[in-house]
Amino acid sequence: MESRIENKLKLEVEKHGGLALKFVSPGMAGVPDRMILMKNGKVVFVELKALGKKMRPLQIKRKKQLEALGFKVYCIDNFKGVKDFVQEVMV
Template identity: 70%
Template sequence: MAMVYSEKYLEQVLTKEVKKLGGLALKFVSPGVAGVPDRIVLLPNTRIVFVELKAPGKKMRPLQLKRKGQLEALGFKVYCIDSIKAINDFIREVME
């Protein structure tokens, strides 16, 4: 059976893994705009992606899905991560 981790723990692992790539996973807060992703991930070579972290099995709320759509319409990638496997998949994808 897979281990179940808290959203906070997943956020810590993501931040550590992004740092290993030479990037930053900054807490993203946008006063006056609810539903933005938890982290803005800045990677070498001017790559910027957004990450919403969720406890395992939890889904994005309708407002979060709306913000995801808005960011994607602008050309940004938005990931929803809810497991260590999802973090590993994310790291593999952004390294390509």
């Protein structure tokens, strides 16, 4: 289910002119799954989870680190979350 949500996010972001890049940082575990690049240089991060699953403590730590630098980090675990994300961030 998580992969279906991730695919939907990628398609919706691209439909609105952005990129949803798979985010991997060797040597730093717990980073969000996707880095969303939007028009005008805006960047946000998204952690994707299976329905009802929560972020692990290390993921929460990375979220706080990114937020301390001024980035927004979203956690999405369902298709409605993708829709809400697109409405808030992409439109």
